[in-house]
Amino acid sequence: MEKLRDATLVFLIKRDANKTISHICLAMKKRGFGEGRWNGVGGKVGDKIVETVREAAIRETHEEIGVHVSDLKKVAELSFYFPHNPAWDQLVHVYLAEHWDGKPEESEEMRPQWFAVTDIPFDAMWPDDMFWLPQMLAGKSLEARFSFGEHDVVLEQTIAPHQQFTD
16 A cells, blocks of 8 residues: 655644633635635645654644744544545644744635634534544544545544554
């Protein structure tokens, strides 16, 4: 089996007085893959530059919403398969950030907005998000696999807990 292309996804979060995640910064994708959907920020690990997955997450967060993150905590690895278009297959490394420098601002690619975790717009996100994002926001680390059919229909899904990521 061919190695999946690495990609990143970063979610800025805010916690309430009880240390529970209360708000999440999502960004509306304005162009390219995922256009018209709310998501975290991130993208492909550089193929023109040498960088780690973590470095790519930091770079992409700055490029897409103008903030500098440094305290990334890896919380999930999501494998995505698109049998009808294998060029889209990818392994997404998901991070949370509680501290950053700067204010999330709109770029040519993304328009960030804060949402209460009780008001996440799942109907305007990738259809797999409803399965794993609530678990991650509840404090679980996850490994998941999703297979998509045409029109982004989730054909198969597997979600399992993961002890702790070390990257």
